[in-house]
Amino acid sequence: MIALITGASSGIGEATARRLAREPNARLVLVARREDRLQALAQELGGDALVVAADLTDAAAPARIAAAVTERHGRLDLLVNNAGAGWRGAFADVGAANLQRTIELNLLAQARLTEALLPLLRASAPSSIVNVASTAGRVARAGSGAYSASKFALIGWTDALHLEEAPNGVHVGLVNPGFVATEGFPQAELVAKAATRWMVSTPDKVAEAILDAGPGGKAERYVPRPYRLAALARVVFPGLTRRVLGGSTGEAFATTTGADAADRGER
Numbered sequence: 001m002i003a004l005i006t007g008a009s010s011g012i013g014e015a016t017a018r019r020l021a022r023e024p025n026a027r028l029v030l031v032a033r034r035e036d037r038l039q040a041l042a043q044e045l046g047g048d049a050l051v052v053a054a055d056l057t058d059a060a061a062p063a064r065i066a067a068a069v070t071e072r073h074g075r076l077d078l079l080v081n082n083a084g085a086g087w088r089g090a091f092a093d094v095g096a097a098n099l100q101r102t103i104e105l106n107l108l109a110q111a112r113l114t115e116a117l118l119p120l121l122r123a124s125a126p127s128s129i130v131n132v133a134s135t136a137g138r139v140a141r142a143g144s145g146a147y148s149a150s151k152f153a154l155i156g157w158t159d160a161l162h163l164e165e166a167p168n169g170v171h172v173g174l175v176n177p178g179f180v181a182t183e184g185f186p187q188a189e190l191v192a193k194a195a196t197r198w199m200v201s202t203p204d205k206v207a208e209a210i211l212d213a214g215p216g217g218k219a220e221r222y223v224p225r226p227y228r229l230a231a232l233a234r235v236v237f238p239g240l241t242r243r244v245l246g247g248s249t250g251e252a253f254a255t256t257t258g259a260d261a262a263d264r265g266e267r
Contacts, residue, residue: 004029007083009037011182015203056109062116076120081110082132086147099146106150125169128214135178138231173213178227
């Protein structure tokens with residue numbers, strides 16, 4: 001199995017690479033901006049992984065990645081679109097510029113890479129694409145509207161892409177993590193409190209869900225699984241969901257991200 005993972009230098013992407021490396025005859029393609037971390041991970045996993053350091057928002061990146069995969073392997077069995085980020089802030093404060101940069105990375109960059117790799121995936125069918133969205137793509141919260149918008153859009157595109165590519169032998173699955181502690185999303189506020197610590201999951205559990213939604217053929221997985229109830233509540237009880245998230249409960253779920261820290265110069 002030739003598997004390409006974006007955002008592979010940390011968090012969910014790194015955990016997914018480690019999990020896929022345990023699959024029989026798996027060969028990995030690791031994609032992220034930080035080449036030093038990718039090289040270290042590749043060496044740890046056996047040294048034969050293909051490392052492609054790239055910023056997915058760079059217009060030239062998808063073609064360069066596709067060329068590298070074609071040259072090394074000539075096929076692609078699994079594409080995991082995991083790279084992403086989020087910047088918190090109310091729309092009145094951060095405006096359309098924040099919406100634009102978030103959608104650029106969390107949706108358009110994923111779509112451009114998929115477009116470049118789709119011929120390989122079709123030629124390698126049966127094959128799979130897994131798009132890592134978020135429970136925030138089903139239920140929005142104050143202060144993270146841009147992130148939710150990007151993930152709502154990613155989910156919609158994923159559903160359509162599945163219908164379009166199923167006849168070509170390319171399964172398109174979806175994974176919606178909830179609160180998962182990673183470098184980019186440390187969930188520090190939730191982890192610090194006993195009352196909310198139980199809500200935070202691990203990248204390893206998301207990696208297992210990615211296998212279910214890719215080679216396993218599942219349509220959609222939530223991590224943790226009970227988070228799907230929040231998505232259901234949003235559809236069945238929209239008014240109640242708004243009232244709950246608009247009160248103290250919503251405030252308790254507010255978390256900062258690694259991207260926020262970077263903007264403040266903290267890392």
